[in-house]
Amino acid sequence: MxxxxxxxxxxxxxxxxxxxxxxxxxxxxxxxxxxxxxxxxxxxxxxxxxxxxxxxxxxxxxxxxxxxxxxxxxxxxxxxxxxDLIEAAEVKIEKNAVKYPIEKSKGNQLKYSKLT
CATH class of the missing domain: 1.10.287.1080 (MazG-like)
Incomplete structure (x- = not known):
């Protein structure tokens, strides 16, 4: 690979x-x-x-x-x-986990900022 x-x-x-x-x-x-x-x-x-x-x-x-x-x-x-795209993706996923917490985002297609 x-x-x-x-x-x-x-x-x-x-x-x-x-x-x-x-x-x-x-x-x-x-x-x-x-x-x-x-x-x-x-x-x-x-x-x-x-x-x-x-x-x-x-x-x-x-x-x-x-x-x-x-x-x-x-x-x-x-x-x-x-x-480094792999590192950048990992960092971005971590940022998104904070920005879109499960309890506010699960099952909701709207951006977190629109939920608050």
């Missing part, structure tokens, strides 16, 4: 071979990431929740590609900024 560091190394080789380094600033990567998120969202626009959970095999493959694009740009951006 590959790690995020393995993927970062693969992306570094890919970018270097194409001499794309000058274009891979955090700003540009954030903009590219936003575009890819938009392409992912397009697959779910105007369909119901139940339809979104029962995508055709073709649609699921397209969603998979878009999710990979989002993941790739996010990993590349984290690499450029020196951010």
């Amino acid at each position: 590959k790690t995020i560091q393995d993927i970062q190394a693969m992306l570094e080789v890919f970018v270097n071979e194409r001499e794309w380094q000058p274009y891979q600033s955090p700003k540009n990567l954030a903009m590219a990431l936003t575009g890819e998120v938009g392409e992912l969202v397009e697959h779910f626009q105007w369909i119901s929740q139940s339809e979104s959970q029962a995508l055709s095999e073709e649609a699921l493959l397209e969603v998979k590609d878009e999710m990979a694009d989002v993941f790739i740009y996010l990993i590349r951006m984290a690499d450029k900024l020196g951010i």
Whole structure:
């Protein structure tokens, strides 16, 4: 199983071979990431929740590609900024546990701030 560091190394080789380094600033990567998120969202626009959970095999493959694009740009951006995504996710989950305590949030889709 590959790690995020393995993927970062693969992306570094890919970018270097194409001499794309000058274009891979955090700003540009954030903009590219936003575009890819938009392409992912397009697959779910105007369909119901139940339809979104029962995508055709073709649609699921397209969603998979878009999710990979989002993941790739996010990993590349984290690499450029020196951010450990695993550590950042762990810290964020801990923050969310405090921000959204079980007794106030369980079974409620509203943000905690709207509950108080």
